[in-house]
Amino acid sequence: xxxxxxxxxxxxxxxxxxxxxxxxxxxxxxxxxxxxxxxxxxxxxxxxxxxxxxxxxxxxxxxxxxxxxxxxxxxxxxxxxxxxxxxxxxxxxxxxxxxxxxxxxxxxxxxxxxxxxxxxxxxxxxxxxxxxxxxxxxxxxxxxxxxxxxxxxxxxxxxxxxxxxxxxxxxxxxxxxxxxxxxxxxxxxxxxxxxxxxxxxxxxxxxxxxxxxxxxxxxxxxxxxxxxxxxxxxxxxxxxxxxxxxxxxxxxxxxxxxxxxxxxxxxxxxxxxxxxxxxxxx
Amino acid sequence: xxxxxxxxxxxxxxxxxxxxxxxxxxxxxxxxxxxxxxxxxxxxxxxxxxxxxxxxxxxxxxxxxxxxxxxxxxxxxxxxxxxxxxxxxxxxxxxxxxxxxxxxxxxxxxxxxxxxxxxxxxxxxxxxxxxxxxxxxxxxxxxxxxxxxxxxxxxxxxxxxxxxxxxxxxxxxxxxxxxxxxxxxxxxxxxxxxxxxxxxxxxxxxxxxxxxxxxxxxxxxxxxxxxxxxxxxxxxxxxxxxxxxxxxxxxxxxxxxxxxxxxxxxxxxxxxxxxxxxxxxxxxxxxxxxxxxxxxxxxxxxxxxxxxxxxxxxxxxxxxxxxxxxxxxxxxxxxxxxxxxxxxxxxxxxxxxxxxxxxxxxxxxxxxxxxxxxxxxxxxxxxxxxxxxxxxxxxxxxxxxxxxxxxxxxxxxxxxxxxxxxxxxxxxxxxxxxxxxxxxxxxxxxxxxxxxxxxxxxxxxxxxxxxxxxxxxxxxxxxxxxxxxxxxxxxxxxxxxxxxxxxxxxxxxxxxxxxxxxxxxxxxxxxxxxxxxxxxxxxxxxxxxxxxxxxxxxxxxxxxxxxxxxxxxxxxxxxxxxxxxxxxxxxxxxxxxxxxxxxxxxxxxxxxxx
Numbered sequence: 001x002x003x004x005x006x007x008x009x010x011x012x013x014x015x016x017x018x019x020x021x022x023x024x025x026x027x028x029x030x031x032x033x034x035x036x037x038x039x040x041x042x043x044x045x046x047x048x049x050x051x052x053x054x055x056x057x058x059x060x061x062x063x064x065x066x067x068x069x070x071x072x073x074x075x076x077x078x079x080x081x082x083x084x085x086x087x088x089x090x091x092x093x094x095x096x097x098x099x100x101x102x103x104x105x106x107x108x109x110x111x112x113x114x115x116x117x118x119x120x121x122x123x124x125x126x127x128x129x130x131x132x133x134x135x136x137x138x139x140x141x142x143x144x145x146x147x148x149x150x151x152x153x154x155x156x157x158x159x160x161x162x163x164x165x166x167x168x169x170x171x172x173x174x175x176x177x178x179x180x181x182x183x184x185x186x187x188x189x190x191x192x193x194x195x196x197x198x199x200x201x202x203x204x205x206x207x208x209x210x211x212x213x214x215x216x217x218x219x220x221x222x223x224x225x226x227x228x229x230x231x232x233x234x235x236x237x238x239x240x241x242x243x244x245x246x247x248x249x250x251x252x253x254x255x256x257x258x259x260x261x262x263x264x265x266x267x268x269x270x271x272x273x274x275x276x277x278x279x280x281x282x
Numbered sequence: 283x284x285x286x287x288x289x290x291x292x293x294x295x296x297x298x299x300x301x302x303x304x305x306x307x308x309x310x311x312x313x314x315x316x317x318x319x320x321x322x323x324x325x326x327x328x329x330x331x332x333x334x335x336x337x338x339x340x341x342x343x344x345x346x347x348x349x350x351x352x353x354x355x356x357x358x359x360x361x362x363x364x365x366x367x368x369x370x371x372x373x374x375x376x377x378x379x380x381x382x383x384x385x386x387x388x389x390x391x392x393x394x395x396x397x398x399x400x401x402x403x404x405x406x407x408x409x410x411x412x413x414x415x416x417x418x419x420x421x422x423x424x425x426x427x428x429x430x431x432x433x434x435x436x437x438x439x440x441x442x443x444x445x446x447x448x449x450x451x452x453x454x455x456x457x458x459x460x461x462x463x464x465x466x467x468x469x470x471x472x473x474x475x476x477x478x479x480x481x482x483x484x485x486x487x488x489x490x491x492x493x494x495x496x497x498x499x500x501x502x503x504x505x506x507x508x509x510x511x512x513x514x515x516x517x518x519x520x521x522x523x524x525x526x527x528x529x530x531x532x533x534x535x536x537x538x539x540x541x542x543x544x545x546x547x548x549x550x551x552x553x554x555x556x557x558x559x560x561x562x563x564x565x566x567x568x569x570x571x572x573x574x575x576x577x578x579x580x581x582x583x584x585x586x587x588x589x590x591x592x593x594x595x596x597x598x599x600x601x602x603x604x605x606x607x608x609x610x611x612x613x614x615x616x617x618x619x620x621x622x623x624x625x626x627x628x629x630x631x632x633x634x635x636x637x638x639x640x641x642x643x644x645x646x647x648x649x650x651x652x653x654x655x656x657x658x659x660x661x662x663x664x665x666x667x668x669x670x671x672x673x674x675x676x677x678x679x680x681x682x683x684x685x686x687x688x689x690x691x692x693x694x695x696x697x698x699x700x701x702x703x704x705x706x707x708x709x710x711x712x713x714x715x716x717x718x719x720x721x722x723x724x725x726x727x728x729x730x731x732x733x734x735x736x737x738x739x740x741x742x743x744x745x746x747x748x749x750x751x752x753x754x755x756x757x758x759x760x761x762x763x764x765x766x767x768x769x770x771x772x773x774x775x776x777x778x779x780x781x782x783x784x785x786x787x788x789x790x791x792x793x794x795x796x797x798x799x800x801x802x803x804x805x806x807x808x809x810x811x812x813x814x815x816x817x818x819x820x821x822x823x824x825x826x827x828x829x830x831x832x833x834x835x836x837x838x839x840x841x842x843x844x845x846x847x848x849x850x851x852x853x854x855x856x857x858x859x860x861x862x863x864x865x866x867x868x869x870x871x872x873x874x875x876x877x878x879x880x881x882x883x884x885x886x887x888x889x890x891x892x
Binding site: 081086088093096122132151166168230 | 608639724727730731742
């Protein structure tokens with residue numbers, strides 16, 4: 001009995017010294033294969049109708065039925081699916097139907113998901129050029145941080161953090177490798193701090209919402225009441241930094257001077273984010 | 283008068299000081315060498331700027347004119363036109379400065395000239411020109427007021443520690459006009475430093491005072507003394523017509539005065555300059571100024587109250603629009619005046635357009651904020667398809683120097699207005715002159731592949747499982763530290779380590795005993811039992827395991843008051859082990875019966891030693 005187990009262990013490799021894993025290995029492999037197949041089929045089965053709906057919306061767009069196409073893309077997004085291509089096409093449909101603000105919001109969302117997509121960048125630039133009046137321009141640091149998504153910054157930072165702490169743990173277990181492990185830990189620690197700062201910067205740029213004017217000739221007033229005199233006017237598509245909110249009014253700034261406008265006249269980006277920076281679901 | 287002449291003679295003797303050591307013939311060569319040095323460093327966009335260290339001086343004093351050329355490529359010094367009543371003499375070769383600030387590098391050449399007035403009056407130094415890379419650069423004209431000595435204050439003798447002079451640039455101003463009153467604070471050479479400077483009183487009825495700015499200090503000779511002249515500029519905007527006076531002006535400050543009489547007797551080498559503190563209060567007499575209203579007759583229709591010396595330019599784009607599309611009108615008003623309060627007049631001829639309020643910003647060219655450019659941007663939206671042009675634009679202002687109204691008129695701009703929702707004509711549009719490459723005319727087409735679809739989720743950093751997962755490396759690290767500490771602790775405590783090893787050996791031995799009993803291996807069973815007893819007793823008595831025999835019961839355990847039943851049990855086990863060496867035959871059940879007894883005995887031994 002013992003010899004038999006040993007032989008089996010030798011046959012199945014060193015990972016199963018007791019023979020138990022080796023004995024069950026075919027079953028585990030089969031289970032993993034079935035699970036993987038189910039996962040892939042499940043995803044395909046779920047994605048298939050979504051792809052059909054995407055293509056149907058594309059057909060509406062090609063027929064020049066831009067508003068209907070926008071509604072179809074919107075419906076696809078409301079069903080819980082998201083992809084940069086859907087937001088990109090939605091932005092195009094909004095633009096073609098004359099809604100500059102909504103188009104910019106959709107393209108910004110697409111850019112958030114795929115920050116290095118040149119098509120999105122080109123379209124966003126083109127649409128912004130059509131916007132009249134004051135607009136918000138990101139600074140150099142914001143543009144540089146925007147080259148990666150928030151998740152990419154997070155993963156980079158976390159990877160450096162893990163490497164740092166695992167090196168420190170290995171340093172305790174293998175003191176003989178002190179020089180190498182300490183070097184790795186120091187480098188990874190420094191990388192963690194730098195990447196953490198980048199992550200904080202990237203987070204802060206998406207944490208504060210941007211108000212995108214969704215109507216033409218929105219009066220920006222001195223105070224959050226209708227009777228307050230208009231300071232200046234912003235046009236559809238103008239991007240404004242949100243500073244404060246009060247009773248359905250938002251205090252915005254577009255580089256000129258702060259002023260108040262109605263919440264209902266703008267789209268807040270990122271979608272679902274409250275004017276104070278929290279998410280609607282928080 | 284005699285004194286004034288002697289001062290001028292003294293100044294004329296001082297003139298060549300700036301170029302001492304450089305023969306006249308070598309000066310152009312030196313200047314050319316400096317220019318050649320900076321040639322490769324010079325950027326394409328050159329600028330020239332001229333400034334006077336003071337705008338008002340008394341006859342007999344000198345002003346310093348500086349011409350600064352930034353960037354550019356010029357091999358000749360600037361040409362300063364002759365001005366009747368002023369002698370303008372170069373101080374020598376220019377000073378060359380290469381700078382690199384925040385990654386922006388460039389070069390700067392500064393030419394200095396001494397301006398000596400020969401008569402009282404208001405002078406204008408015309409534009410100073412310099413040739414650079416085929417371009418003719420020119421400065422703004424500069425104004426210099428030359429007053430009679432002692433015109434605004436008591437004649438200074440050169441014995442005063444300090445005195446001030448107040449100059450008003452003119453005695454007649456118009457409502458809305460901005461003038462700059464200049465106060466010159468003269469500090470004697472013995473005044474080493476001043477502090478806590480305060481303008482205690484400055485009467486200027488009918489004027490709005492702006493921000494006070496300190497000018498560049500200079501040196502002047504008064505009598506036989508050298509004074510440091512600190513100019514202070516007060517921008518004033520006339521707001522009310524009538525007779526007014528500028529001043530009197532009172533200032534006070536604490537001065538540190540060099541007083542050789544107070545020298546420290548122990549400071550033989552003169553390391554410490556003897557100074558004394560003194561509070562000084564000064565007063566300058568006021569001057570009468572008449573504030574005139576802006577004439578109401580002949581005021582052009584586009585006049586909205588602007589007073590100053592201005593030049594205006596305007597641009598309109600795009601000119602090919604749909605009904606309802608905005609047209610951006612950009613207007614630049616450059617010059618000198620109250621730029622803050624400058625507003626655009628309404629244009630009655632633009633009634634077919636919806637005109638939005640303009641957005642404006644100011645770029646000042648001087649620290650006083652009265653010279654610069656105000657940029658207006660306003661959107662006008664054609665509301666009719668029949669519109670063919672943006673009508674004439676007019677902007678009028680009152681020029682206080684010319685004492686006349688000036689009007690800028692921009693002719694009507696032809697427009698192509700098409701119905702709303704139609705695309706602009708892109709080719710052959712005569713109205714639009716395209717100077718740069720045309721921008722993309724439409725957005726890029728939609729994407730045909732949906733790509734990787736994913737469920738919309740918040741970012742990783744907001745997902746609890748992801749945040750919780752970050753505790754794994756922390757826990758691993760903490761675990762490794764604890765493991766290391768435990769290893770080190772055990773390494774430093776051999777008795778405890780031995781006890782732990784013995785406990786481990788006992789656990790393993792008991793397991794082996796059961797195995798051997800089940801296999802009916804009597805010999806191995808008792809050998810293991812003997813080793814077990816040796817390990818446990820050795821650890822308990824801190825003796826080598828190999829030295830433990832039955833004799834240890836009487837020699838070591840009994841003196842320690844171990845209970846008699848335990849000792850009897852141990853003796854029985856030792857005897858059984860000895861017996862088994864000679865008669866090993868035992869049944870499996872007999873062997874198995876030993877195991878609980880051994881276990882109980884070992885537990886009692888462990889309890890005793892603990």
